[in-house]
Amino acid sequence: MDYAIGDVQGCFDTLKQLLKKINFNVDSDRLFFLGDVVNRGNKSLETLRFIKSLKENAEMVLGNHDFHLLVCALTSHRPNRKDTFHDILQAPDKNTLLDYLLTRPLLIEHNDVLLVHAGIPPQWDKTTALKRAKQVEKRLQDNRTKDFLGIMYGNEPAxxxxxxxxxxxxxYTINAMMRIRFCKGDGELEFEHKLNIDRAPIGFKAWFEHENRALNNTDVLFGHWSTLRNINTKHVYPLDHGCVWGEKLSALNLANYETTSILSVEVD
Ligand SMILES: [Mn+2]
Incomplete structure (x- = not known):
């Protein structure tokens, strides 16, 4: 079986419980993590080591927290007070873990389904989205990665x-795929607000609510927006169910779209 799993954010104990609940078999099952596998939770190092150890039985897209770890590890940018990935920065296998992240995609096409951390702006069809993701992936893997990471922070151009x-x-691509919540119909991004979907800033809508979306008929699985629940848009599956905030971690079975969830078992 193939499963898509929402934002783990270092909640390794909850992840193990979820895998037990779906009877995860390392020989026959594959896991697709929707990004933000590290940070905020207690066990970023264990989580990342575990995902990497699954080799071809696990894949992940990069989330904003995974990207933030790369920027802090490889440029002069310092972690902030809320960051909890110091265990990775001090680990003896730090470099192989960072190399693993640097070779992860921003977007995965699996059968006819797209998996991304935050979303895909409305003006992009599948070909464009895959092309833009590839452009960033190539830059993360060339020999000037550090220079590239050093200039990728910032909200502009919107x-x-x-x-x-x-x-x-x-x-723009990194901001769109790893951070988008609200945007305009032409893909103009907005990062002032982290509001619930029913309180979109004036002129903006959730990225998947635009009627002119090029990907209206493609299933998109994503994480990042932990307050989204039971939305009415077809083909759109939000899977960050707030594990790191004491809520749930979820796995979506890609064969039948059944969701298995488990309440967070993390302790402060
Ligand atoms: Mn995120």
Missing amino acids: KESDCSNEDEICR
Whole structure:
């Protein structure tokens, strides 16, 4: 069986319980993690080591927290007070773990389903989304990764049409795929608000609510937005169920779309 799993955020004990509940078999099952596998929770190191150890039986897309770890580990950018990935930064196998993250995709196409951490802006069809993701993946893997990571933070350009060079297109792509919640119909991003979906800033909607979305008929599985529940948009599956906030961690069976959830077992 193949499963998509929402944001683990270092909640390794809850992940183990969830895998027990779905009878995860390392020889026959595959796990697709929707990003943010590290940070905020207590066991980022164990979580990342475990996912890497599954080799071809696990895949993951990069989330904003995974990306933040890379930026803090490989540039002069310092972690902030809320970050809990110091265990990885001090680990003897730090470099192999970082290399593992650097070679992860931003977007996975699995059968006809797309898996991404935050979302896909409305103006992108599948070909464009895959092309943009590839552009960033290539830069993360070339020999100037550190320079690249050093200039990828920032909310601008908010609009794809305002991008004037490849670096700006990559920054827009990273912001869109790893951080998007609200945007305009043309894909203009908005990062001031982390509000619930019913309180979109004026002129903006959740990225999947735009009627002109190019991917309206493609199943998209994503994490990142932990307050989303039971939304009415077809083909859109939010799977961050708030594990790190004491709520649930969920696995979606990709064969039948049944969701298995477990309440967080993390202790502060
Ligand atoms: Mn996230």
